[in-house]
Amino acid sequence: MNGTVVVLLGPPGSGKGTQAQRLVEVLGTPHVSSGDLFRHHLSEDTDLGQLAKSYMEKGELVPDDVTVKMVMERISRPDCEEGVILDGFPRTLTQAEALKGALSGRGQEVTVVPLIRVGDEEVVRRLTARRVCKECGAVYNLAFNPPEEEGECDVCGGDLYQREDDNPETVQHRLYTYYKETSPLIGYYFAQDRLVEVDGEQPVEQVSEELLEAIHEAKRAS
Ligand code: ADP
Ligand code: ADP
Ligand code: ZN
Secondary structure (H helix, E strand, C coil): CCCEEEEEECCCCCCHHHHHHHHHHHHCCCEEEHHHHHHHHHHHCCHHHHHHHHHHHHCCCCCHHHHHHHHHHHHCCHHHCCEEEEECCCCCHHHHHHHHHHHHCCCCCCCEEEEEECCHHHHHHHHHCEEEECCCCCEEECCCECCCCCCECCCCCCEEECCCCCCHHHHHHHHHHHHHHHCHHHHHHHHCCCEEEEECCCCHHHHHHHHHHHHHHHHHHC
16 A cells, blocks of 8 residues: 555544644645635635535535545645545545545555544634634634734744634534534444544644554554
8 A cells, every 4th residue: 555544533623633734744745624625715716615605604514526526636636646634524424435436546545544532512612712824724722722922823924813613603513513424434434444533632742642653553554
């Protein structure tokens, strides 16, 4: 098998984006976030952005066909040949099957699926205090990981903003969507012997360490 394909699974706010950005530094493979791709389309006001907007505002999933098409186009680029860290995709069984098909077409498979476990109350606490850099996408938290200067990114000095869907009502609905549509993937990847559970309520560094351990272990076994 060539390439390491990591699928980060977990509820909204479990730290997928935070951890993916850290894993990039160590693994050297790109971080592909379906949420970031959609937000890019939104900011560019493309047809796909206009389609995705109403779903994202409500905290519902964008339909599988357009989501799969968008992510497949991204991971078929040369920089993903040696592997990829997927964050927020797949989110349905249909998406998981599409990913499997696309990878097998190029002699790859999903290497490991860390499930980052975080309780519902912690999710709400984290997401309502989340701030994101407009320029580079760095993720902050007003309570746990505030920027040095208020409203300003430590990395690039860009402005920080709050995502429109990080309000308490939409967060509740995103959690509901996660349990209904995404949690079946836990059984799906468990049955394929790819699932590794990680306690996501530990400090960021500790979670990273356990993720790296799980990834290295899975690479050895593959
Ligand atoms: P979070 O990181 O907080 O879980 P994301 O940035 O991953 O949120 O996703 C934001 C929104 O983008 C989702 O609520 C959904 O509307 C849409 N979205 C992202 N990824 C997918 C996907 N794989 N399938 C369908 N919709 C998605
Ligand atoms: P996701 O991509 O799964 O939605 P994020 O990585 O955006 O999650 O993290 C959600 C929020 O929680 C952010 O404000 C982030 O700074 C914060 N966060 C991430 N990991 C931890 C952690 N281990 N402990 C406390 N806060 C965290
Ligand atoms: Zn920045």
